Amino acid sequence: MNSNNCFHCGDDCGNNPIALDDKNFCCHGCKTVYEILSGHDLDYYYDLQSAAGASPKSIDGRYDFLDSTPIAEKLIEFNDGDLQIINLYIPHIHCSSCIWVLENLNKLNPYIKGAQVNFPKKTVRITYSSSDISLKEVVVLLARIGYEPYISLDDFDKKKKSADRSLIYKLGVAGFAFGNVMFLSFPDYFDLSSSNASGGEYWLNKYEPVFHWLIFLFSLPVLLYAGRDYFISAYKGIRSKMLNIDVPIALGILVLFVRSTLDIVFDWGSGFFDSLTGLVFFLLLGKFFQQKTYSFLSFERDYKSYFPIAITRITKGGKEETAQVHDIERGDRLLIRNEELIPVDGILIKGQARIDYSFVTGESEPVKKESGEKVFAGGKQLQGAIEMEALKSVSQSYLTQLWSNSVFQEDKASKFQTLTDSIGRRFTIAVLSIAFLSAIFWLYFDPSKALNVFTAVLIIACPCAIALSSPFTLGNMLRIFGRKKFYLKDTQTIEQLAQIDTAIFDKTGTITTAKKSTATYEGMPLTEAEASLLKNTLRGSNHPLSRSLYNLLAEENIVTLDEYEEHIGKGVEGSKDNEHIKAGSADFVGNGQTTDALTTAVHISSNDTYKGKYIFHNEYREGVSQVFEKMSKDFNVAVLSGDNEGEKQRLEKLLPKLTPLYFGQKPQDKLEFIKTLQEQGKKVLMVGDGLNDAGALAQAEVGLAISENINVFSPASDGIMDASKFKQLHQYIWASKKAMKVIKMSFILSLAYNLIGLYFAVTGQLEPVIAAILMPLSSISVVAFTTIATNFIGRNID
Known part of the structure; x- marks a missing residue:
């Protein structure tokens, strides 16, 4: 960097630079920023990029x-x-x-x-x-x-920001210059030299040098403004010791300009300014097309806005109804159960709120709230059920932001992305090698073709099409999956889904449905007070068995519990006045009697006295046998259940023979089971209900949470699948694998285009401006191919 340029922002310091630590600054603001950064051991900022800062403006009273x-x-x-x-x-x-x-x-x-x-x-x-x-x-x-x-x-x-129109301005400058350069090059195109000029044509020949210098002037803004992004990107790549795809483009533009300038300075010819301006114009046109096309695909890319998350809304008559979160309006009264996410800012009306805001802030310490206090979207209720009044409608984008919050993200790196980057780097090295070798060859045999060959190779072989194939293919698949009620967090999840070889399923709430469950009660009758307390305790839980039993029990008056606690994998307990009730496993409620290990039951105790149990008759999801039959052909499948072996014989009849079934699995056991598989080199898909399975969902390469109109939002999951689409699980995985094949096919298409283009470029049969036209066309062809192919895949999903 020029020693008279500002060390912080890079601007010219003029005649009176401000000096500090042997560095020059253009103003006291830049010097102050440097002092702030260096004083806090942040001067590494300047090692990442020299003169990266901006000169701070006067801010007195502005804010x-x-x-x-x-x-x-x-x-x-x-x-x-x-x-x-x-x-x-x-x-x-x-x-x-x-x-x-x-x-x-x-x-x-x-x-x-x-x-x-x-x-x-x-x-x-x-x-x-x-x-x-x-x-x-x-x-x-x-x-x-x-x-x-x-x-x-x-x-x-x-929620809008002013659009960045810089690309449009640059495209306009390049287009204006290209048109004028083409017009001023008219005499050269028709070879109106003095030897064949006559009459009215002579004046064109007479002013030919003037036209050349006008062309040079028109080319300057194209080089310095319209095409500068390519130089900046190439410079940053080289400085970071990375050969990005803009290096060969920047080199081609620079070589064209230098050679053309030398041509007109020494009167060797008219130069290649038409090719230069045309090249930049068509490059920018291709970039503009890519931007517009990606925006077109992205207008539906907010696939997460289709979240199948529902909320329980309390009507004016006091009845509870299920509503989609995007239907919440200001003034609605909402019921938030234990472990549920608060979807919107509101006022706490009833209940004891103990809210975990770690999804929002990263702070794991729960916050207690009293009636009348404000609660915020993104918090998770940890202490029973509460009622709140919504202060605004749901910001769906805010919920999606929580899903992608790095506070609780694990880095599930995508090998395919690394492969794409690796191809890009190797491709650039290969292109530069071919360009230089071709130029050396033609310098020896026909020097007049050397420059054209060099620049044409650099342009025609740009790996833009390769770089586009992945985001367009996977981006379009996200949109298609969203329409099919299969919601994935990001494009990397598709690639991970395509690589899985093992599928693990939870039982309760995953392959069973809570909507059709029935239960019979065995034991001492519950008193009216006990029945009411049980109903209100279950009201706060989101466990599938709790929800099923809550729906089966008779209606009771809603009361606010004095105490409530849910023990994950064990059960729930609640207290009101002097009454205390427990519901859950036999060990949890303190049942000393022998229990039937072959039944799924919720045991009840009141004031430490065992009362009885509700025996459940599970209803399995429609098509569960077909799902497992298809999955078992391509993957290793297993069932992990926290319940006892009561359903083992029934499951053995429903599922393919020799399907591993593991019962009595606590949440930590499931997580360790998946870890063991991964240590054996397995790529694991975990399908759970998003509540007890959060650890396992996060540990697996892909964690899918089944949603059955309940507001159990699990940021640990990589995807959410509507329960009605459970039968299509195998099709979703199949579609992910097909999408990866589409990307590989687009690679082959791009490679074939480059090989054909390189042949004509190396042999001197391709002008740089034609190469610049063909380059965006190759991008268009790849985008069109990937879009059509992924849409075809989407049609085959029921």
């Missing part, structure tokens, strides 16, 4: 409006006493060093608990202690280090 509580509340995403979360749009985010410094804000101010950058959207989500630092101080800190946020209340209300 005073953030001291207004009503305004701040519109902007704050989460506010629970001492902890607040704000999501800010930062236009200056542009590179890895920006991400690094923003995600290390806690080193600049210890009251900032954490920050997460969304690079594509240029946003940063900041969690901070509001009792120690205000929203205004957070924003001022960002502005002081050169990352001033763009804040508009209108934009926040509408």
Whole structure:
């Protein structure tokens, strides 16, 4: 970098640079930012990218409006006493060093608990202690280090940001220059030299040098503005010791410009400025097409908005009804059971709230709330059932953000992505080698063709089509799966699903359905008070057996329990006044009698006295035999159940012979079972109900939660499948494998195109501008192929 350029932002420091630590700065703002970063051991920021910062602007009084509580509340995403979360749009985010410094804000101010950058959207989500630092101080800190946020209340209300039109501007500049260069090159196209010029044609020949220099001037904005992104990307790639796909493109543009400039300076010819401007124009046109096409596919890409998550809404008559979360409106009264996610901000009306906000904040300490206090979307209720009044409609995008929150994500790396990157790097090295060898060959045999061959090879062999095949194929499959009520977290999950060789199923709530279960009671009759307490205790639980029994019992008056606790894998207990009841396994309730190990039952005890049991007759999902029969042909399958062996004989008749069945499995046992399989090299799919199976779902390569209109949202899962689509599970996996084959076929298509193009380029039969036209066409062909192929796969899913 020029020694007179600002060390922080790279701008020219002029005649009076500000010096510090042998470094020059253009203003006191940049010097202050450098002092802040270096003073907090964050000067590694400049190692990631030199001059990556932005010159901070004067901010005196600019953010005073953030001291207004009503305004701040519109902007704050989460506010629970001492902890607040704000999501800010930062236009200056542009590179890895920006991400690094923003995600290390806690080193600049210890009251900032954490920050997460969304690079594509240029946003940063900041969690901070509001009792120690205000929203205004957070924003001022960002502005002081050169990352001033763009804040508009209108934009926040509408959830829209101003569109980035830079690509359109660059395309317009390149198109304008290309048209004018083509027009001014008219004499050269018709070879109107002095030897054959006559009459009116002579004036064209006379002003030919003027036309050449005008062409040169038109080419400058194309090189310096329209095509600069290719140079920036190539430079960053080389500096990071990575050969990205923009390296050969940037090299081709630079070679064309230098050679053409030398041609007109030394009067060797007219140069190749028409090819240069045409190349950049068609490259940008291809990029614009890719952007538009991806946006077209992305308008339905919010597949998660189809979440089959329901909520229990209490009507004005006091009845409980199931409603989809997107139907919640302001003023609705909602019932939130134990382990359920709060889908919307609201006011606690009834019950004891003990809320886990770790999904939102990463803080695992539950927060207690009293009646009349505000509760926030994303919290999980941990202590029985509560009732709340909704203050707004559901922000579906907020729920999807929780699903992707890195706080509780495990890195399930995608080998295919690594393979794509590896192909891109190797491809670039191969292309550069071919280009240089071809140029050396033609320099020896026909120097006039060397430059054209060199640039044509660099352009025609650009691996853009290879880079596009994966996101378009998998992105379209996500959309198709969403329409089929199969909701996956991201594109990497499709690739993981295509690789599985072992499928593990939970029993209760997964291959059984709670909707058709029946139960008979054996034991001492329950008193009216005990029946009411049992009903209200079960009301707070989301376990499939609890929900089934709750629906089967007679209606009782709803009361608020004094105490409630659910013991995962064991049972539930509740207290009201001096009455205490337990419901669950025989060991949990303290049944000292001999129990029948061949039945599925919920045992009841009241005030430590065993009362009896409800014996369940499980109803298995329609098509469960066919699902297991198909799955067992391609995968190792097994059933892990927390229940006893009561259903073993029935399951052995339903499922294929020799299907492993494991009973009495606690949640930790399931997790360890999957770990053991993975240590043997197995790729495991875990299918569970999303409640007791959270650990196993997170441990497996792919964890699928079955949803049966219950609001058990499990961020540990990689996908959610509507229970009505259980019969199609094998088809979803089959479609994932087919999608991977489509990507491989698109690789072959792209490779065939490149080999044919390279032949014509190397032999000198292809002009650079024609290559630039063909390159986006190859991208179009790959996108069209992947889209048509994935749509065809989707039609074969019932």
